[in-house]
Amino acid sequence: MTYAITYHSGYDKATQRIQTKATTPPIRRVRKLDETNKGRKRNPQGQTAICTITDATNGFLKTSFLPKLAETKTAQACKKTASLERDFYQSLSKLATHYNINPIHTQSFGFPYKIALALWNTKEKLKDKVRDWEEIKLVQDNNKTFFTSEERYNTNSTLYYIPVVPLYRLLKNKKRKHSAQLLLSVCSYLYHNVNIPYYRQGNSFLYYQYEMLKEWQLTDDDAEETSIYLREFEQAEYIGDKMEQKIFNTANLTFFKKRLNRFKGTEVFEQDCLKLAQEAYSLLExxxxxxxxxxARPNEEADENEEEIENILTMDYYVSFYADGKGWLNENIIQCVNNELQEYGQIEEPSILKRFDGSDITINNLDFENRLFALIGQLIYLLNNF
Known part of the structure; x- marks a missing residue:
């Protein structure tokens, strides 16, 4: 289940003053990043057109074919056609076996139309059959032709920020004690095993964002407003440190199963907490x-130069624990984050690349990521809406 909400950028760090009058309405969902024209948005058909290199002998290998081949002259210029066809169908057979699909027989057609038709048909079948399938490519390496396939979990430019202030309040609510303990065990699992960053850690992306926003607020000329909003920073720091101590305690993992077995809540919220905790424990096992x-891999292959590598938005920027999903501080943190993330041209997402060249094919898939991000989204929703 996905909980996403869009918000708008436009926060100018150089000239625009931080908004201090408005109060953020209750946040009920995970926030979604603004769209940017710098990053590549996933093609809903799961395939990316690539321009043909007309002066290359095997230029058609770099083209996403349709049933009707447009690059006939380039394709017919290929040498060693028989060897290429043999490699192509051998690799296609391995790919079809791995994904359990049945490509159409195209050997009776002329070259290169037979390859174009087989490529198109295979893409259509993978799009319908394989969850998280992104694309296949036909590549040539050391005079050998073979398929590569990419499976990618699309995060849809969503901020997976888990609030800890609501959990702190939930733990102090005697009526919600057992539900709070279940969610605490879930957070400990995400902290220790899943390695979710925590905003009070000095090397985290959000730590820098909170500190930067605090410095800006200290330079505000309105002393009264500054005093009011600095209290939100103090709360975020104090509760953040206290909750990290609780979440860090591995006893939450030791007693995870015991808490599940003894839980007897009947309300809708309590049952939702139980289902969430059961899924987290299942992932843990x-x-x-x-x-x-x-x-984690970028959505495009970065060049080896330093500029391209630095232009990748890594996953720790949009997956993290943070303070609260409500209030002035939350609103301005999200504005700062959104403004920062628009500067990146590529986004790092869970992705698996498979080669069908005769080497061992990885059996890994993105089941863990699909379940994990759904769980994080549900956890955020529960903490913001209890």
Missing amino acids: QYPNENVFRN
Whole structure:
């Protein structure tokens, strides 16, 4: 289940004063980043057109074909056609077996139309069959032709920020004690096993954002307003430190199963907490050593130059614990984050690349990521709406 809400940028760090009059309405969902024309948005058909290099002998290998081949002259210029066809169909057979699909028979057609038709048909079948499928490519390496396939979890430019102030308040509510303990165990799992960053850690992205916003507020000429809003910073820091101590306590993991077994809540909120905790415990048992960054890759291959590498928005920027989903501080933190993230041209997301060149094919998939991000989204929703 996905909970997403869009918000608008336009926060000018150089000239615009931080808004201090408005109060953020209750946030009920995970926030969604503004769209930017710098990053590549996932094609809903799961395929990306690539311009043909007309002066290359095997230029058609770099083209996404349709049933009707437009690059006939370039394709017919290929040498060693028989070897290429053999490699192509051998690789296609391995890909079809791996994904359990049945490509159409195209050997009776002329070259290169047979390859174009097989490519198009395979893409259509993968799009319908494979969850998180992104694209296939036909590449040539050391005079050998083979397929590569990419599976990618699309985060939809969403901020997965888990608020800890609501959990702090929930733990102080005697009527919600057992529900709060379940969610505390879930947060400990996300902190220790999944390796979700925490905003009070000095090397985290959000730590810098909070500190920067605090410095800006200290330079505000309105002393009365500054005093009011600095109290929100103090609360975010104090509760953040207290909750990190609680979440860090591994006893929450030791007693996780015991808390599940003894839970007897009947209200809708309590049952939602139980289902969430059961899913988290299931992930803990099934993937005890997997973290959120295990398959992190940019949505495009970055060049080796330093500028391209620095232009990648890494996952720790949009997956983190943070203070609260309500109030002035939350509103301005989200504005600062949104403004910062618009500067990046690529986004890092969970992705798996498979090669069908005769080497061993990884059996890894993105089941963990699909379940994990759904769980984080549900956790955020519960903490913001109890």
